[in-house]
Each structure stands twice: as C-alpha cells, then as structure tokens.
Amino acid sequence: MERRVTTSRMRVRYKDTDQMGIAHHANHIVWFEIGRTDLCREAAVSYREIESRGYLLVVTEVGCRYRTPFHYDDEVVLLTRIGSLSRRSIRFEYELRGPAEVTHGTGFSSHLWLDRETRRPVVAPEDLLKSFESWRAQ
Amino acid sequence: MERRVTTSRMRVRYKDTDQMGIAHHANHIVWFEIGRTDLCREAAVSYREIESRGYLLVVTEVGCRYRTPFHYDDEVVLLTRIGSLSRRSIRFEYELRGPAEVTHGTGFSSHLWLDRETRRPVVAPEDLLKSFESWRAQ
Amino acid sequence: MERRVTTSRMRVRYKDTDQMGIAHHANHIVWFEIGRTDLCREAAVSYREIESRGYLLVVTEVGCRYRTPFHYDDEVVLLTRIGSLSRRSIRFEYELRGPAEVTHGTGFSSHLWLDRETRRPVVAPEDLLKSFESWRAQ
Amino acid sequence: MERRVTTSRMRVRYKDTDQMGIAHHANHIVWFEIGRTDLCREAAVSYREIESRGYLLVVTEVGCRYRTPFHYDDEVVLLTRIGSLSRRSIRFEYELRGPAEVTHGTGFSSHLWLDRETRRPVVAPEDLLKSFESWRAQ
Numbered sequence: 045m046e047r048r049v050t051t052s053r054m055r056v057r058y059k060d061t062d063q064m065g066i067a068h069h070a071n072h073i074v075w076f077e078i079g080r081t082d083l084c085r086e087a088a089v090s091y092r093e094i095e096s097r098g099y100l101l102v103v104t105e106v107g108c109r110y111r112t113p114f115h116y117d118d119e120v121v122l123l124t125r126i127g128s129l130s131r132r133s134i135r136f137e138y139e140l141r142g143p144a145e146v147t148h149g150t151g152f153s154s155h156l157w158l159d160r161e162t163r164r165p166v167v168a169p170e171d172l173l174k175s176f177e178s179w180r181a182q
Numbered sequence: 183m184e185r186r187v188t189t190s191r192m193r194v195r196y197k198d199t200d201q202m203g204i205a206h207h208a209n210h211i212v213w214f215e216i217g218r219t220d221l222c223r224e225a226a227v228s229y230r231e232i233e234s235r236g237y238l239l240v241v242t243e244v245g246c247r248y249r250t251p252f253h254y255d256d257e258v259v260l261l262t263r264i265g266s267l268s269r270r271s272i273r274f275e276y277e278l279r280g281p282a283e284v285t286h287g288t289g290f291s292s293h294l295w296l297d298r299e300t301r302r303p304v305v306a307p308e309d310l311l312k313s314f315e316s317w318r319a320q
Numbered sequence: 321m322e323r324r325v326t327t328s329r330m331r332v333r334y335k336d337t338d339q340m341g342i343a344h345h346a347n348h349i350v351w352f353e354i355g356r357t358d359l360c361r362e363a364a365v366s367y368r369e370i371e372s373r374g375y376l377l378v379v380t381e382v383g384c385r386y387r388t389p390f391h392y393d394d395e396v397v398l399l400t401r402i403g404s405l406s407r408r409s410i411r412f413e414y415e416l417r418g419p420a421e422v423t424h425g426t427g428f429s430s431h432l433w434l435d436r437e438t439r440r441p442v443v444a445p446e447d448l449l450k451s452f453e454s455w456r457a458q
Numbered sequence: 459m460e461r462r463v464t465t466s467r468m469r470v471r472y473k474d475t476d477q478m479g480i481a482h483h484a485n486h487i488v489w490f491e492i493g494r495t496d497l498c499r500e501a502a503v504s505y506r507e508i509e510s511r512g513y514l515l516v517v518t519e520v521g522c523r524y525r526t527p528f529h530y531d532d533e534v535v536l537l538t539r540i541g542s543l544s545r546r547s548i549r550f551e552y553e554l555r556g557p558a559e560v561t562h563g564t565g566f567s568s569h570l571w572l573d574r575e576t577r578r579p580v581v582a583p584e585d586l587l588k589s590f591e592s593w594r595a596q
Binding site for chain 1: 471472473488491492495504505506530531
C-alpha cells in the first residue's frame with residue numbers, strides 16, 4: 045500500500061489477554077478506533093472536535109482478519125489509512141504489526157457522517173472533507 | 183446479613199478471562215453495576231428511567247475483596263443490598279457467589295445523586311427515596 | 321435463513337454504552353462469542369469441554385454490519401447459526417435483533433481447530449464434527 | 459506522599475466512555491494495572507518475566523475513590539507507588555491526575571504472591587523483593 049499512513053503504538057494490557065494466553069480478538073476492534081482517532085487528529089481535527097461541531101462518524105461495518113496473535117505486553121504497531129472517501133462516508137483500513145514488522149492482522153471500518161442531534165446521515169463538513177482528501181493524497 | 187437482597191445471575195464470558203485462566207478482577211466492578219441495576223428495577227424504577235427523569239447516580243467510591251476466582255463459563259450469583267441510604271447518597275453492598283454457594287468476593291459502591299444537566303449534587307427525588315427505603319425495610 | 325438457530329439473550333450493560341448514548345460497536349463481537357458458546361453447548365459440548373479435551377477454536381476472521389444501534393438496558397436477541405463446516409474450520413453467522421424483532425446487525429466469525437498444546441491447525445474431533453453436522457441438518 | 463513514584467500516561471479511548479459522557483469507572487481499575495506493570499518494569503523486572511519465572515501477583519483487594527471524571531481523549535497521568543511490602547504481599551497505591559495536575563481519583567490494590575502451578579501463596583523471590591525494597595527507598 046502506497047497511500048499515506050498514520051502509525052499508532054500501544055501495548056497489550058493484561059486485561060486484554062484471555063485464557064488462551066493471547067490478546068482477545070475483540071481488542072483489535074478497539075485498537076482500530078485508536079488508529080482512526082490518531083488519523084483524524086493528524087489529517088484534520090481531533091474526533092472530539094468533530095463531535096463538538098455537531099457531527100458523529102458512526103460505524104456501519106467492521107471486519108478483521110487474524111494471522112498471528114499478540115501476547116501480553118507486546119507492542120502493537122497499528123497502521124491506519126483512508127481506504128475510500130466520499131461526501132457521506134469514509135472507510136479506514138488497518139494493519140496490525142508486531143515488533144518484528146510482521147503483519148499480525150488486517151481490518152477495515154466503514155463510517156457514515158451523522159448529524160449529532162437528528163442522528164440522520166449528512167454530508168461531511170467541506171473543510172474536513174478537504175483535509176482528509178489532501179492528507180490522503182500526500 | 184438480614185437485609186433484603188436482589189439476586190442477579192450471569193455467566194463468565196470468554197472475554198472476561200485473562201491469561202491466569204480466571205475472570206479478570208475488573209469484571210467484578212462491571213458485575214456490581216448489573217446488580218444495582220437489577221436492584222433499582224426491583225425496588226423502585228429502572229435506572230434508565232432515573233436518567234430520563236433528569237438524574238444520575240454517579241459512582242464516588244468502589245471496593246472489592248477477592249477470595250476465590252471465577253473461571254470461564256462459571257455461573258456468577260450476585261447478591262446486592264442497600265448498605266446505607268441518605269437523601270443525597272446511596273451505598274450498595276455486593277456478594278459474589280459461585281455454584282456451591284461459596285463466597286467468591288464481596289464489595290461495595292457509593293453513589294451521589296446528580297442533576298443530569300448541571301452535574302451538581304442534588305437531593306434524590308422523594309418518591310424514589312421512599313421506594314428504596316421501603317424495599318430495604320421489607 | 322432456514323438453517324437451525326440458537327437463540328441467546330442478553331441486556332445492554334451501562335458499561336457497554338459510549339458517549340454517543342448507544343452500545344459501542346465492539347460489544348457485538350463479544351456478544352457473538354456468547355452466541356457460539358451457546359450453540360456449542362446446544363449442538364455438541366460446552367466450549368469449556370472442547371478446551372479441556374485439548375482443542376482451541378481460534379478466530380481467524382470476524383465481521384459485523386451495523387444497522388440500528390442498541391441502547392442501554394435493551395434486550396439483545398442473538399441468533400447464531402453454523403454458516404459452513406469443514407474438518408478443519410467452522411464459520412458461525414449471527415443476527416442481532418431488538419425487542420421488536422427488528423434486525424439491528426448481522427455478522428460472522430471464522431474459526432480454525434487448533435491443538436491446544438502445539439497451537440497448530442488440526443482436524444476437528446470426529447464426534448464433535450458429527451454433532452455439529454447433525455445439529456445443523458435438523 | 460514522598461515515596462518514589464512511577465508515572466504512566468494514557469488517553470481515554472472512545473470505548474472507555476459511557477452514556478454519561480465520561481470515562482466509565484471500571485476503567486480506573488484497568489489503568490491501575492498499567493501503573494503497576496510500569497512500576498514492576500522500572501523497579502525490578504517486567505511482570506511478564508515474573509510469570510515466566512513461575513509466579514503470579516494475584517489481586518486480593520482493590521479500591522478507588524472518584525473525584526473528577528475523565529472525558530474522551532483526555533490524557534490520564536497515573537502515579538503509582540508501593541504502599542506496603544512484605545515477603546508474601548505487596549500493596550500499590552495510585553493517583554490519577556488530569557492535564558492540570560488536578561487529582562481525579564485515588565486508589566489501591568493488594569496482591570499476594572502465588573506459585574503459578576499450584577496457585578498457592580508463596581514467599582516472593584528474594585531478588586525481586588530486594589529490588590522492590592531498594593527502589594521504594596530511593
């Protein structure tokens with residue numbers, strides 16, 4: 045993938061492990077959220093500001109493929125990209141890597157812009173859309 | 183303990199386990215929340231209604247002692263009581279039991295009544311206070 | 321879908337909500353796990369026994385589409401089916417319904433049978449495979 | 459408090475919020491775990507190594523007082539100290555601060571050393587005990 049990427053780092057918490065001795069597969073979905081939060085902050089504005097301006101980026105679909113498990117205290121390196129972008133929706137793509145640059149998993153999430161009050165789909169604010177587009181093109 | 187009690191039942195989910203092979207200790211705090219939700223519903227009104235009437239029961243302190251761990255798929259029996267009750271605060275007490283009636287852990291949580299808009303401490307609504315008091319006295 | 325289905329019921333916990341006022345989308349992945357646990361118990365043996373017999377059913381892929389959000393204290397009705405079944409893998413399909421039989425979301429998870437010690441892919445035990453097959457065919 | 463302290467930093471994740479619009483109170487218990495993991499690494503060895511050497515530091519009690527809530531995307535500064543230390547047990551104390559050095563909450567956790575195989579209480583390994591003691595005294 046040649047597109048621009050945001051890198052996030054976190055550590056597998058003890059709470060994230062399960063009795064298989066690996067990070068439970070639901071954590072990956074939570075990590076993805078950290079990745080797109082970091083991408084929003086880097087590319088446009090913090091997601092906090094998106095909400096304070098009256099918008100929500102609601103999840104419509106999520107998917108994850110698991111290759112190699114993470115273990116307690118592993119450093120997780122998460123690469124987040126903008127997969128596709130329209131006036132009403134955005135799709136993020138994720139790659140989870142371990143310490144040795146190995147791909148542990150990949151995933152995506154699709155989102156719709158909603159008006160925070162009415163909870164109805166809306167067109168994304170023009171300036172944010174431009175920010176995402178120009179960041180992605182760099 | 184002679185006071186009235188609400189009984190809640192749940193099962194240890196795989197997600198709740200950690201690599202020690204037991205239910206992670208933070209789950210007990212989440213289970214307590216289920217217990218007081220059930221007690222509210224039984225004694226007065228659902229907590230959902232408490233919020234829709236403009237109040238919040240915010241947590242000011244929580245504590246838990248752990249005796250025996252729970253394992254995956256165990257049935258958790260949670261007993262919830264009202265420990266103390268005032269016009270502005272309420273304290274719940276919890277006992278976690280396993281299948282053989284053994285006490286696995288005990289705990290408590292203290293709460294303040296807040297106005298949902300201002301987030302300021304308030305006196306509890308009179309009717310709810312009476313409901314909690316009469317339920318507890320039974 | 322005409323295939324046999326297992327029904328699980330749970331309630332949205334306060335801990336499951338986020339500041340959008342809905343059940344956070346990662347919970348659905350955890351609910352799915354409850355659904356396939358119930359299906360295993362109904363169709364063959366408890367997942368606990370699967371592990372104690374030396375096997376793991378490890379997750380290789382998961383996906384979820386979100387239509388309508390769940391709110392605090394909602395009853396979630398989860399329908400779980402066996403999507404496909406081979407000697408080495410199994411795929412579960414999920415449908416999440418709300419109180420009014422409305423579909424709130426759908427999803428799937430794919431799994432490989434592993435040897436618990438070596439963590440290597442193995443063929444599923446013959447008796448469990450037969451149990452899943454006959455349950456599914458009913 | 460004059461005793462030596464380990465500082466950990468994390469950000470409130472969206473998943474950590476609840477419909478009150480604040481970080482749910484169960485997260486504090488998970489954050490504490492991050493604090494003592496960091497302290498172990500700094501003072502002696504990683505907790506991962508403690509387990510690989512055949513020991514578990516199991517939680518016997520936990521408590522938290524909540525003063526000021528954290529909100530989404532807030533930076534949480536966690537100060538962790540060794541409260542008390544014996545040959546068989548250890549108690550950690552925690553203070554949660556917000557961006558403006560304000561104390562948002564305080565807490566503690568008590569732990570017993572267990573043999574990982576037998577799950578029986580044991581005396582802590584001498585070298586680790588010394589490391590914790592000398593770190594604490596600095």
